[in-house]
Amino acid sequence: MEPIISIQNLNHYFGQGSLRKQVLIDINLDIYRGEIVILTGPSGSGKTTLLTLMGGLRSAQEGSLKILGQQMCGANKRQLTEIRRQIGYIFQAHNLMTFLTAKQNVRMSLELHEEILDEDLDAKATAILEHVGLGDRVNYYAENLSGGQKQRVAIARALVSHPKIVLADEPTAALDKKSGRDVVELMHKLAKEQGCTILMVTHDNRILDIGDRIIYMEDGHLKNDSVDADVLTPIN
C-alpha cells in the first residue's frame, strides 16, 4: 500500500544567520490511509512544526515530504493550495465564525469545492451536523454554543467534504475531560467511517488510546513510533 504521507530525511530550520535553529532533525516517517496518528512529546520538541508541514501549511525546506503523491519540498503556492483543499483542519481554538450559524460554518467549507457546488450544500451541512449530534443546533450562531459543541461543529466542518487527511492540533485543549473525550471519540468514529487519516498533536494523555500509532518527539527527533501509551515518559 502506498503511504498517504511519506517523509524522508526531513530537516527544518527557523531563523536566519546566527539565530538559525534546527527544529526538525532527519525525520523519516510513512503514514497510511485510515491511520489515526498521535504526535506527542515535550513542549518545543517540534510536533506542531511537523504537523503543519504534513498539512501543507508551511513550505518544506530540506529532504523529502510527499503528501498524496505531491512533493512539498520546493512546491509552489498553487501546489500548496491544491493540497490544502484535500485536507481538513481542526484547531485548539475551534476557529468558527461566531457570527455565522453552525450550518453556515460547515457550508463555507463545502463552498471551497467547485465540483459539488451544484449539490444541495445546506442539506449536506445539516446531515453532518445531525451526525455529530447537533441536529437541534443547526441554526444556532456559533457564539451561542458550548465549547464542546463548537468543537463538534469544527469536526463536522473538517470532515464534511470527506478529506483524505485531517489535521488536529490540540483539539481537546480547551475542553473539560468529558467533552474532550466525546470529541476525540467522535473524530475516531467519523474517521473510521470515511477511511480518512487523522494526524493529531496532543498533550492530553487521556486520549492516547484513540491512536492507532503514537509518535513521540524530543528535541526535533522522532524518538519512538507506535510505542505503547503506558511506557511513554510523562508528557508536560
Ligand SMILES: Nc1ncnc2c1ncn2[C@@H]1O[C@H](COP(=O)(O)OP(=O)(O)OP(=O)(O)O)[C@@H](O)[C@H]1O
Ligand atoms: N515561527 C517560528 N519562528 C521561530 N522559532 C519557532 C517558530 N515556531 C516554532 N519555533 C521553535 O521551534 C521549536 C519547535 O516548536 P513547535 O511549536 O513545533 O514545538 P511543539 O512540540 O509543538 O511545542 P508545544 O507542545 O509547546 O506546542 C521550538 O523551539 C519553538 O520555539
